[in-house]
Amino acid sequence: MPSVHIVGGGVAGFTLARELVSKGYAGNIKISDPEGLPYDRPPLSKSLQREYFVPPAWFEQHGVSLIQEQVTELIAPTAEDEWVVLATGTTPKKLQVPGTEHIRSLHTATDAADLSAALEDGMFGQRVLVIGAGLVGAEFAATAKMLGAQVTLVSNSEAPLSNVLGVEMAAVLHAEHSRHGITVLSGELAEAGAGYAVVGGQRIEAEILVAAIGVEPETTLAQAMGLEINDGILVDDQQRTTTYRQVLAIGDGARMTQRSRAVHWEAAMEDAAIAAATIMGGDARPHSVPWFWSDRHDSHIEAVGDFTRATQHVSRLNRRGQLQVLFGLNEAGNLVAASMIDGGQMSKAVKRLIARGYTPSIEELQDSSVGPRDLGRQEKA
Ligand SMILES: Cc1cc2nc3c(=O)[nH]c(=O)nc-3n(C[C@H](O)[C@H](O)[C@H](O)COP(=O)(O)OP(=O)(O)OC[C@H]3O[C@@H](n4cnc5c(N)ncnc54)[C@H](O)[C@@H]3O)c2cc1C
Numbered sequence: 001m002p003s004v005h006i007v008g009g010g011v012a013g014f015t016l017a018r019e020l021v022s023k024g025y026a027g028n029i030k031i032s033d034p035e036g037l038p039y040d041r042p043p044l045s046k047s048l049q050r051e052y053f054v055p056p057a058w059f060e061q062h063g064v065s066l067i068q069e070q071v072t073e074l075i076a077p078t079a080e081d082e083w084v085v086l087a088t089g090t091t092p093k094k095l096q097v098p099g100t101e102h103i104r105s106l107h108t109a110t111d112a113a114d115l116s117a118a119l120e121d122g123m124f125g126q127r128v129l130v131i132g133a134g135l136v137g138a139e140f141a142a143t144a145k146m147l148g149a150q151v152t153l154v155s156n157s158e159a160p161l162s163n164v165l166g167v168e169m170a171a172v173l174h175a176e177h178s179r180h181g182i183t184v185l186s187g188e189l190a191e192a193g194a195g196y197a198v199v200g201g202q203r204i205e206a207e208i209l210v211a212a213i214g215v216e217p218e219t220t221l222a223q224a225m226g227l228e229i230n231d232g233i234l235v236d237d238q239q240r241t242t243t244y245r246q247v248l249a250i251g252d253g254a255r256m257t258q259r260s261r262a263v264h265w266e267a268a269m270e271d272a273a274i275a276a277a278t279i280m281g282g283d284a285r286p287h288s289v290p291w292f293w294s295d296r297h298d299s300h301i302e303a304v305g306d307f308t309r310a311t312q313h314v315s316r317l318n319r320r321g322q323l324q325v326l327f328g329l330n331e332a333g334n335l336v337a338a339s340m341i342d343g344g345q346m347s348k349a350v351k352r353l354i355a356r357g358y359t360p361s362i363e364e365l366q367d368s369s370v371g372p373r374d375l376g377r378q379e380k381a
Contacts, residue, residue: 002027002081004279007071007221009033011040012251012268013087014053019276021062027081030065037066039109042265045139046295048116050109073224076244083279086222086233086241086249087272090215090263095131099192103131103209106140115140118208125149129197129206131189133160133174135294137212142296144208145182152183152206154199164292165339166307168315169326173301173341180297215263217253232261237286238278239271248275264292289351302347305337305354314365327365335359345372352376 004020006013009031017029031038043051059066074084092105104118105111119126125148130141133155141153159170177184187200189211196205217232228234228242232255235241239248242257250271255261262268270287277284294301310328318324325346328337334357338350349372353360360376370377 004029004083004085005074006031006085006087007033007074008087008089008251008253009035009038009066010087010089010251010268011053011265012089012272013085014038015269015272016085016087016250016275017064018053019273020279021064023276023280025276025280028065029063030067032067032069032071034068034070035108036068040265041107044109044112045106045136046143048112048119048143050112071221074221076225077246079246082246084247085239085275086227086247086253087251087268088218088221088253090252091218092211093214093216095189095192095211095213097189097191099197100211102192102194103197103211106136106210106212107215115144115208115210119144119147119149122149122207126208127206128152128208128210129154129199129204130210130212131197131199132212132214133157133177133184134212134214135161135292137210138173138177139294139296140210140212141177141182142180145180149208150183151181152185152204153177154185154187154189156186156188158186163308164303165301166310166313166326166328166337168313168323169339169341172323173296173299176297176299215252217255217261219253222249222253231255237274239275240278248278250275259287262287262290264290266291289354291347291351293347299341300343301339301341302343303337303339304347304350305335307337307339309336314362316366316368318368324368325365329359333359335365343372346375348372349375 037052039050039052043049092107128144128149128151130137131154133153141151145151159167162170189199191198197209219229222233233249234257235249235254239250241247241249251268252263274284291304307328309330311331312329314327316325325340330336340346353376358376364370
């Protein structure tokens, strides 16, 4: 009997199972994950809630076995119709300072539930110290503030996430934290203890300490299987590992040899679609232009493309003179990236333009009266 064993039930692993089901895969599908029923991670830092992809009945209805287990060893299958797919995601990076046992992370639904309970503990609002102002740190700081906590956010950069948002947009968004009543500090954490942390020589009292300093690929199982790893489990453009043809890897824990590793929700889903095509035969759409979103302080933030390739930035301001969209152009003057606040359809428009290789004029990019539908109209004319 053909079979697919998916290790990891995050968005990549679950999407693969759903793709196989929707395409009528005629073999056994099994998902192993110690977390049990698959849930989505983005809501964890936005609402501290666990949101399941589907109810438990979906698995029974579609004959997908869900096993609550941590897989520690696996033998690579050799039969042409047997597959193992590693969708093991990432684990949070750890700080290397004394007292890390007092510092929490926000990566799993259990972390989110624990933080939610801790925030509710204080009668007049808990004091929260967040170390790291990237996507998860910034979102959690905003959520904790909204829930009534006194929040201090520590960053070692004036413009966190500038590699993905562009430095001007990153700086504007970082400055928003202070406007919303969050105390922003720059500096490095030196030490933590019960109810305090020392940052840049200053002792800060806080009941809740959270580190959000990034993630690294979870490759323990891949290492045990002898797979090739280099900033992620290395795969080709069909998601096959470079070591075994019948072992695939997808999602944040995997990296295509010719690309940098993506750590975003949409890319993980696209990996899953490619893996489904590899398993069932047929063509899969290649990866689209990278896109991610983030929500904080009532703003919806999106970024498209790759700001590390941009050498020139073009700003579009809204009617109040505030930065709304930042476009990134490469040395040849081609549009390669954009980031935006409450951009509506703009991200889709920019995605299309980058995919087609069309760059509107600088005037058009700057002109806020040119909406997403009209951007690039010269190309259509
Ligand atoms: C708090 C938070 C907020 C986020 N917000 C956004 C956002 O707003 N926008 C965005 O684009 N992206 C966001 N992301 C990133 C996005 O969630 C990830 O890109 C996505 O979850 C990656 O999916 P994945 O399936 O590769 O990995 P994961 O979601 O990490 O899932 C991996 C799964 O594998 C399981 N696993 C690992 N090892 C084993 C093993 N040996 N055996 C069995 N199971 C195993 C783990 O338990 C886990 O459930 C956020 C991430 C976090 C943590």
